[in-house]
Amino acid sequence: MGAALSLERGESDRPAGRSRVPVILCADDYGLAPGVSAGIRELLALGRLSATSCMSVTPHWGAEGPRLAPFRAQADLGLHLTLTDRAPLGRMPRLAPAGRLPTLPRLMVRAFSSGLDRDEVAAEIDRQIDRFETVIGSAPAFLDGHQHVHLLPVIRDIVVDRCERRLSGAGTYLRCCAESTASILARGVAPVRALVISALSRGLSARLHKAGVRSNSAFRGVRSFGADERYGALFPRFLKTPIPYMLIACHPGRVDRHLAAVDPVTSPREDELRYFLGDGFPRDLEAAGVSLARLGAKGG
Numbered sequence: 039m040g041a042a043l044s045l046e047r048g049e050s051d052r053p054a055g056r057s058r059v060p061v062i063l064c065a066d067d068y069g070l071a072p073g074v075s076a077g078i079r080e081l082l083a084l085g086r087l088s089a090t091s092c093m094s095v096t097p098h099w100g101a102e103g104p105r106l107a108p109f110r111a112q113a114d115l116g117l118h119l120t121l122t123d124r125a126p127l128g129r130m131p132r133l134a135p136a137g138r139l140p141t142l143p144r145l146m147v148r149a150f151s152s153g154l155d156r157d158e159v160a161a162e163i164d165r166q167i168d169r170f171e172t173v174i175g176s177a178p179a180f181l182d183g184h185q186h187v188h189l190l191p192v193i194r195d196i197v198v199d200r201c202e203r204r205l206s207g208a209g210t211y212l213r214c215c216a217e218s219t220a221s222i223l224a225r226g227v228a229p230v231r232a233l234v235i236s237a238l239s240r241g242l243s244a245r246l247h248k249a250g251v252r253s254n255s256a257f258r259g260v261r262s263f264g265a266d267e268r269y270g271a272l273f274p275r276f277l278k279t280p281i282p283y284m285l286i287a288c289h290p291g292r293v294d295r296h297l298a299a300v301d302p303v304t305s306p307r308e309d310e311l312r313y314f315l316g317d318g319f320p321r322d323l324e325a326a327g328v329s330l331a332r333l334g335a336k337g338g
Contacts, residue, residue: 043085043320043330059280060331062254064089064213065288066118067184068102070301074291075102077311081290082109086314088330089114089285091182091213094169095124098296103173114334116180116213117170119163119197121145121187123300127165130158142185149190160196167200177205179334182213189215189238194245201251211252211333213285215239221256225275232260254333259287263306269313277326283333290314 065078068090075098081087090106093099094117106115122142126134132155133139133148140148148154170178181197182188188197201212216239222232239257246253258276261267276286290311291297293304313319323329 042083043323058327058329059282061277061280061328062089062114062283062285062333063087063288063330064091064114064116064285065290066091066182067093067289067291067301068106068118069093069096069099071096071291071294071297072098072102073294073297074307075105077291077307079105079109081311081314082106082113084315085112085330086319087113087288088332089116089179089334091116091118091180091287092170092174092178093118093120093124093184094166094173095120095127099169099173103170106174110174110176112332114179114332115174116182117167117178118182118184119166119188119193120184121159121162121193122185126162127169128162130162132158133162142187145187146190149192154192156192156196159193163193163196163200164204167204177208178210179208179332180211180213181205186215186235186238188213189235189242191241194242198242198245198249198251201246202249209252209334211254212242212246213257214243214246214253215257216243217256217258221279225258225278227272227275228260228262231262235260252333254283254285256281256284257287258284261306263289263303265305267306267309269306269310270316270318273313273319274322274326277322277328280326280328283331285333288314 065087068075068078069092078090122139122145124139125137201210215235217236222229288310289307291307
């Protein structure tokens with residue numbers, strides 16, 4: 039197991055003369071399953087992540103959330119809003135009439151055809167924020183969406199509003215998933231998927247800038263999760279031509295029976311975890327001239 043890495047706490051806190059580019063490395067899906075959460079905590083303990091995005095909607099959150107307490111001062115703990123494939127925290131007779139949220143394709147159809155009830159969706163988002171705050175003891179450092187649902191019409195308006203009003207005092211930032219087309223094509227990792235996600239981000243970008251809500255500068259980490267992908271070969275491509283405070287999303291974790299029962303992405307999580315625990319990861323950061331940083335610490 040490799041040595042711990044030090045994290046930058048924010049642009050204003052960097053020692054003069056440091057030339058490394060600060061980037062946010064965020065592990066998604068904390069709370070999805072105990073094995074995923076344990077793997078993420080292992081990386082946090084080594085300083086090999088600077089953020090994690092938590093699913094407060096899952097039945098594991100009540101047990102797994104308090105285990106993040108030792109990392110509150112060193113990493114951004116955010117909320118991974120979940121509006122697909124799980125049971126909501128409260129009644130949603132229109133979106134989840136049988137007590138289960140729709141698949142992503144069905145949610146997208148509803149979002150783009152004016153089929154979402156804003157008040158119903160907003161109430162569920164508030165419940166997930168409430169549950170996060172109850173377990174963690176503070177507001178989320180950032181908001182984003184599982185399967186990027188925060189980029190969709192109606193939902194994006196709600197999350198911007200919550201950052202602008204409910205969470206403004208906490209300095210909560212919002213994940214933006216936009217990236218230049220040239221960068222996506224040059225990288226060549228799941229380019230179609232990355233282009234679609236970036237295109238969906240345009241509406242959110244316009245709203246958050248108008249509202250004055252903070253966000254990361256760029257987004258990377260989109261992959262296909264195919265069996266032939268090796269994360270050790272992918273990650274250096276995400277680091278090319280780094281932009282200060284860009285966010286790289288990742289999905290490390292250990293596979294257990296709980297994960298296998300609810301999510302198709304299993305072995306790729308363990309492949310990512312092995313890479314981040316290994317010696318190649320800090321070497322790749324060094325070669326790219328980057329260091330891990332928290333956006334939540336900027337101005338906070």
